[in-house]
Amino acid sequence: MNTQSGAREGADGTVGKALQIMDIVADAGRPLRFSELQAASPLPKATLYRLVQTLTSQGMLVYDCDRQTYTPGLRLVQLAHAAWRQSSLAPIARPHIDALSAEVGETIHLAQLDRAQVLYVDKRNAVRPVEMYSQAGKVGPGYCTGVGKAMLAHLPETERQAAVRMQAFYPHTPNTITSVEALEAELETIRTEGVSFDREEHEPGIVCIAAPVLTPGGRVLGALSITTAGPAGLEGLARHRPALLRTAGEIAAAAETWQFPS
Structure with missing residues (x-):
């Protein structure tokens, strides 16, 4: 099972x-x-x-x-369509991730947390899309994905500790974080820097930069990532940080009047 x-x-x-x-x-x-x-x-x-x-x-x-x-x-x-419309960031975020994908020319993911795991709720492919695990509707790990770490890092301390304990820490690649201590250290860095990276931690050859989508009060609504292939792509992704953070902020602002589940 x-x-x-x-x-x-x-x-x-x-x-x-x-x-x-x-x-x-x-x-x-x-x-x-x-x-x-x-x-x-x-x-x-x-x-x-x-x-x-x-x-x-x-x-x-x-x-x-x-x-x-x-x-x-x-x-x-x-039921899935109703949940997507009422509980998902996707309908609100759609024009913003469309614009971001067109601007940076890379694959964009939008995700939310589901029982300490990552639920991908939308995706935009680049002109030459990268073949990868993540598709809208799929569930992925929190500890070794950019969007997962971005969301975990900004949870309230008690919730974060509980979510970290729920991670499997399975070594998907040689770069995967495999301990609570290592993950907590990286989450602290993410809180300081405002973005997270997936350095081929979930899938070989796949890298990304991600940012949380937060309410004005700091509650985690979801996360947004820009993904490409190859370790050399990390340097290029870092250049997209301003566009990523701007778009995450735009989605958060658009979501202010929407009633999302706590």
Whole structure:
């Protein structure tokens, strides 16, 4: 089972168990048979079957009678669109990241924090886009991405410490930060400098500069990054710092009247 699903195994009640099933199906990335769901879930077979039937009848799952498999339902698409419109920075930020991408000619990412992880909510490709993991809707680690570190650095101390403890510290590359102490030291530097860097820490060959999107009171709304390929690209990215910080500020100003969840 994927770490994200496993971390939620302790969810209480029927709703928590149903969401756990949805996580398993979504994380699989392919249609699943009931036997596969059963193998991945700690729930008793009868409970699992009952919840799967309910989720299917409610449109949260779709059952393929021919293949005898389950996939996420279209009702999730409706809910995702509502969440994107109401809880995401993306609609507000869209014109600003369009302008930034055109100005710097590099790939732009917009992200928010979700349970101490990075949720990519929008992306703009450069003229010659770089192939990379991050796409809108994907979840990534906080400790080894530019946007993740930019957001973690500006959380209130108690929240930051809790979020840091939730990081996996898996060594994705030789440059990945793999300890609480090293991450805390870098977050302090980020708070001082106002920007963070991904120095090929999540994916080989991918580097970025990132800045947080903060309310006037300093609350983290999200983060914005400029991404390119190759370690030599870091010097070029550093030159984009003024444009990055300006755009992050413009997004924050545009978001002032929007009611985002705490």
